[in-house]
Every structure is written in structure tokens, then in C-alpha cells.
Amino acid sequence: MAVPAAIVIPALKRHTSTVIVAHGLGDSGAGWTFLAHHFTSRQKFPETKWIFPSAPSIPITINMGTRMPGWYDISSFEDLASRSEDEPGILKSQEYFHELIDKEVEAGIPSERVVLGGFSQGGAMALLSGITSERKLGGVFGLSCYLLLREKLEGMVPKSGLNKGTPIFMGHGDADQVVRYAWGQQTAAKLKDMGYGVEFKTYPGLPHSAAPEELDDLEKYLTARIPDLGEKKL
Secondary structure (H helix, E strand, O other): OOOOOOOOEEOOOOOOOEEEEEEEOOHHHHHHHHHHHHHOOOOOOOEEEEEOOOOOOOHHHHHHHHHEEOOOOOOOOOOOOOOOOOOOHHHHHHHHHHHHHHHHHOOOOOHHHEEEEEEEEEHHHHHHHHHHHHHHOOOEEEOOOOOOOOHHHHOOOOOOHHHOOOOOOEEOOOOOOOOOHHHHHHHHHHHHOOEEEEOEEEEEEOOOOOHHHHHHHHHHHHHHHHHOOOOOOO
């Protein structure tokens, strides 16, 4: 999958963990680098390397075929159960995110200290790629997002069930005008039915964006999933 080079923000100290953050439709990796700066400016996660990949530019049906950065095509904003999905595009992006995880492991970072997350379309990809990963991850988070390939997903999960015990964090504003709040609720419910532990946080009045309270909750989640090791060995 040909994609633009990801933006990488190195760890402030010894690199012991990695967080990969996928952007939403029409955005780029640069659009989410604020997340790393939000934390590093306060000396949070000094041992964490941040990766902000950018999606390739593809025609988006819902936007009259206009080309824009997207992890997969979207043909409608109908209900989750009835909408048509770009399965080939989703699977290509899934492979790409699995490759990003593999590269971190090959570089010496234990997979249990790699977290995969994202916003909107990127959050949807993070959830799918996270639970279908052949590697045990430190965490998976999805902000203002929804579940992809709902009817096929259980069959895509490795039989080892490596990430059944990996806590998932989801955040969603109840005033989201793009990705319906109900979709987030339905996604969390589906994942719980599949046996995953999901923390679903609601942000009253929040539209399709991130809020300071949400970032605070994400910080708590990441602190628990990838605590600094100090001098401890990887």
C-alpha cells in the first residue's frame, strides 16, 4: 500500500513504547501531531515514540468522487448495519497498520508496549486492526469512531485471541454530527459481546472533535497501558 511518509516524533528519553495514531477522512498525520505535543510539553510519556501516518489520496464516493486522504472509501453515512463498505480498501489499510506494528517490534519494542489508536475513520481502522493483530498489543483506542466489517470481524480475529485481554478505550461526543453517537455506543456493545473489555466515555455537547476532558481520559488510559520503565529492562 503506497502511503505518504508518516510523521514520527521521537521519545524524549529512552524509547520503550510506541503510540500509533491514525487520522480521520481528509486529514493527515500532521493534523494529529498536537496530541504528542500536548503530552510531551508536560513531560508526559517521555519514553514514548509517536507515529502519525498519513492515508493515501483516494476517490471518496460520499464526496462526489473527490480525491482526499482516506483509509478506505465511504459510499454513504447510513446506519452501521446497512451501509456498504469498501472491504478491499479496509483490508489494505489493515495490512499497513499491522506492518507499522511489526516494524516497531523488529526495532526492539515489545508489542505489549505498542498502542494503536485513531480518530473517526482512523479510529475505525485502529479498532479493526488492533483486535485482528497477530501480536499482543499494549492498548487500542478509538475516538469518535465506529466498527468496520461487523458481520465478518469475529472470523478475522486470530484464534489465539491474543488481544481479548487488551483493554480498549473509546471516547465519543453525544453531539457528534458526523459519526453518530449511537454508532459509538453500538460499537462498544458489539466489542463487549465479542469478549473485549471496553471503556466507553461520553462527552456531553461535544461535536465531531476531541475535547480536553477526552485527552485527560486518554492520558490516564495510556499511563496504565504503557507506564514509563525508567531504568528497567524492556
